Amino acid sequence: MKRRWMLVATGALVSGLLHSTSASAEGVPDNYRAFVDYEDGYSYYYPSDWRDFDFLGHDSAFKDRFAALQHVRVCFIPTDKKDIRDLGPMEEAIFDLVKDVYAAPTQVPTIYEMQERTIDGKNYWTFEYELTLPSFSRTAFATIAIGNGRYYTLVVGANERRWTRVRSKLKVVADSFRMLDI
Structure with missing residues (x-):
């Protein structure tokens, strides 16, 4: 937890430095x-009014203060692959990922x-998907990338009722994901 707060503070500092050079x-x-x-x-990037929280199995996560199901999370796993294209054709790889990893057996993925x-x-591959149950739906953007010997996944989403209001805000988050050289 101490490490996460240091990273958030570093992010805030970098944010302030980048923000002060708005011409960039x-x-x-x-x-x-x-x-x-x-x-x-x-x-x-994440919305400035969101708060840090622990999301089991994820390296970082932030959520809306009022809508807990509206959040961003990042995780990664080791891989021998060098590039996202090593997963195969984008359409097939994303379909398999959503169907076999993101969706529970009772959910219908779109x-x-x-x-x-x-x-x-x-x-980077970024995609929008929805997971539907008879009584509930959640829509999200995911950005996946491979670098540094890692397969990175960023997911940012909201429930169906809020999606149309927050979609463009969450797209900024999904499109902002970058791998850094380490």
């Missing part, structure tokens, strides 16, 4: 903060959008 295209957007983890090799981006020579 890489500056932190208004109403967001930067989370930077130099030790584990990644960074992303994938809405997939995109690939290359930033500083590193490839």
